[in-house]
Amino acid sequence: MTSPSTPLPTSDQVTDYYSALGPLLRMAWGDNLHFGYWEGGSDRSSPQEATDRFTDVLMERLGVAAGERVLDAGCGIGSPAVRVASLTGAEVWGVTISQQQVDQAVELAERAGLSGRVRFALRDAMATGYEDGSFDAVLAFESIVHMDRPRALREWKRVLKPGGRIVLTDTFPLDGAARRPGDTVGDVASMATLEEYPRLLADAGLEPVELTDVTEHTKFTFTRVLDGILRCRKDFEREHGMTVEEVLDAMKPAHPQASQGAGFGAPPQVGCLIAVARKPASTDAGPR
Secondary structure (H helix, E strand, O other), X not given: OOOOOOOOOOHHHHXXXXXXXXXXXXXXXXXXXXXXXXXXXXXXXXXXXXXXXXXXXXXXXXXXXXXXXXXXXXXXXXXXXXXXHHHHOOEEEEEEOOHHXXXXXXXXXXXXXXXXXXXXXXXXXOEOOOOOOOEEEEEEEOHHHHOOHHHHHHHHHHHEEEEEEEEEEEEEEOOOOOEOOOOOOOOXXXXXXXXXXXXXHHHOOOEEEEEEEOHHHHOOHHHHHHHHHHHHHHHHHHHHOOOHHHHHHHHOOOOHHHHOOOOOOOOOOEEEEEEEEEOOOOOOOOOO
C-alpha cells in the first residue's frame, strides 16, 4: 500500500497532467477517460462502446436504484456519472480537484438534461467534506491511482451509509512489483499489487466483496488509444499548435504503461482490477 513516507502527487501536478493530456485523449478516445472493456481480441467495439461497457460493468456492481445517492470519487469530465444517473435513476455527486473538469462535467450533464440529478464539485476525493453516511455507494473509476489508497478508502467508508458499497478500478503491475509516486520524476500515479488489496480494504474497515483481474478485457486499451491518436493526429496538431510527440513525451514519467518501458504499441505491463467492498452494517466496525 502507499506508505505515509511515499511522496504523493500534488493537486497541481495531477491537474496539470490532465490539462495537458486531456484534449488529446478526448479527441482520440472520447469523453470516458478510462480503460475500455472488450470481450476478446476479435471484439472491434469502438472506444465509446468499450468504455461505456466498462462503466456498465461497474454500474451493475454498484447496485443502485432511483433516488439513491452515488459519490463519483475523482469523476473526471463526468461521463460515467451521467451514464449511471441516466440508466439507474440514482443521483450522482462527482468530485474532482480540477476546475476545468468540473466545468466540462457540468456542461456534459446539462447537455444530457440531467443537471437535477448529477452534480459536480471542486473537492478532494480523499477529504470530501460531505457528512458521514451521505451516500449509498461510491464509484472510483481509475482515480485511486492518483491518491493515497488507505486515506481514500477510509474517507469513502466514512461517507457511505452502513451496508453501502465501494466499487473501484485500479491498475497493478503485471510483474508484481508495486510502483509508487516518486519512482520517477513527475509521477502522478502509483500502483498497488493484487496481493495488497485484501489488506488495504480490511485496514480501512471494509468488508471485501469482490476482487477481479479484468486485464484480459482491458489490455487492448493501449494499442487502441494509439490508433485513435494516429487518426486524429493532424486535426489535433492543427487545433492545439503542438505535436502529439510533445504531449506523449510529457506524459511518459506519469503514465505507468509508458514509464515501464512498454510503448503504447507493445503488450501492456499494466493490469486492471475491479475491487468491490462493503461498509459493515454495524457502524462501530473498523476504523473511521
